[in-house]
Amino acid sequence: MRRAFTLAWRLHRAELAAVVAASTAIALAVLGAAADLAETHRQCLAIGARVAPCGGPAEVGQYFTDASQRAQIVYPFAAALPFVAGLVLGVPLASRELEHRTAHLAWSMSRTRLRWLGLRLLPLVLLGLLALAPAALAGEVLTRHYYPLTDPAANFEQYGIRGPILLARFVPAMLIGATVGIAVGRQLPALLVAGALVAGMGAGLSVLRPFGAVPVEQPSRFLEDPVQVGNQYLGIVYRDSDGTLMPEEQAWELLGVPEDQVDPDILPRETFLVILGERYHEILLREAGLIGLGSLMLGTGLARVVRRRRPG
């Protein structure tokens, strides 16, 4: 096994170094912002909420400072990191051997092709997860300081750029990359095709969230109670006085009528569809389950492609 790790490092050191560099850069940027926000929070606890930006948490649960803006610039990079890392490590796994015409040698020297795949894939997955860990941990630290009044375990903010889900997303991306790499047999075209598929997977995960969990309706009480940080907002629905759902168009027609010309009882009630923050871990588990199932299917597909692929 140690030899397998050494080989993985030697074959993919440039890609691994790139992933480590990206993960470290993101972690440092995020931790820098978190440290600044922690300092702001410490000072604000001492001087009270009347001086800017100390009023922020009292009103909306977060500070609006240069550090929070810096953190927001990093978000898209952190969100893309597991997908890009998966591609960069997965695509060359076999496509490089195929492109250099060394696959027939490597495959014939191994007891079975599946054993070859396992010995190549497993060390890379573990090294990739290790490389991404700093960014995942830094994201958790940031959330604690970005929303100092909200329990991070009951907070959907910064979902996907922190904690274990960032690591989990790496695995299917890598399996897609490896499968496409073997199927196409050339690195750069495989990177393009796998990139499109992984982007589709990322968009799919975003669209599918909350993964079948039933949302609850909350009256829109923003003016009275603006602190709604932590819940996952899904949309708005309108209900009439009987509680029956009303189409948005009809609701807008009624809301547009001047107040003195309409019976207030027939005005639609606007409610938010939300997943409450305390279900954060449940949604994480749902996504992890979906990713696990998808990874199993992708892994099976990858094994089949490796067994059937001509080595030239």
Added chain:
Amino acid sequence: MRRAMRLALAMQRLELWLLLGATVVVVIAALGIAWQTRAVRDEQLACYRQTPSAEGDVTSPCHAHDLRLDPLQAAAGVAKVGVIGVPIMMGAFLGVPIVARELEGRTAHLTWSLSRSRRRWLLQRAGPPLAVVAVASVAVGVAGDVLTHAAPWVEGSDPGFEDWWSRGPQVAVRAAAVFGIALAVGALLGRQLPAVLVTGGATLALFMAAFFVLDGWMEAAAEPIPIAPTTIVSGKIYGGGLQNTATGELLSDEEASVAGLWDEDQLDENGIPRGYTMYFLMVPSHRYGEFVVREAGLFGAAAAATLAIGILVTQRRRPI
């Protein structure tokens, strides 16, 4: 020459087809979204003309059209990402393998020894893909321009500096610069995938540098433009304040506040301090073309420099 062109394109046909496919998708999507946006917006404007708002009505009488425009605007946002991303990807993915694939596949010593000179070989290999990148990027940039001009808030007016990165033929110059970087990095590293990664990092650095340089140029070129409550101005705004109507002296917002000019008793019937005119420190929209040329010069210089480095490295490096 024709054979050389065919060979250069055949060597990268898979990447070429994939990227040209992406280009066609982006162009068709951008034009389709633009066409639909204009059609729905025209219907909405006709609706506004036919159904003026009732007194006291705080909502739009033609809200149904907003429900159709919102997803179109969201789709336009995605198409703009394509307009930015596809030319960059074309430059990177077609530039890297020209030298790097030969080096990685250990065929460089054969191809280079078969050619009269390495420079001639490189020009024959790099020319056709660069031409494809330029033509495809111009098409994408023009589609981006159409998309920006079709936005509901433009209505035939000058969009100014809006969507700076996702429209216009300057998209092609940026793609050429990325192509140059990719070619040079591929020749230096001699391995395709690491070269793509390094090209990505170098491209990010180039675009960030260009952003800051351009922003600096624009801020330096910003001029005070007097505005009245009914004036519609278009351009890139860097600040504003008050101008003394009699002396022409300019005061920033902070200076005006400190001087107490915004106190209630100092204001006229329009809510402006008496004896003063509001101004924006801005680059007016009509100077858009000037900055497009400046940006194209910046990226053009980067393209020329990186292509020269690519040629130099190819001429001097060992063919392994």
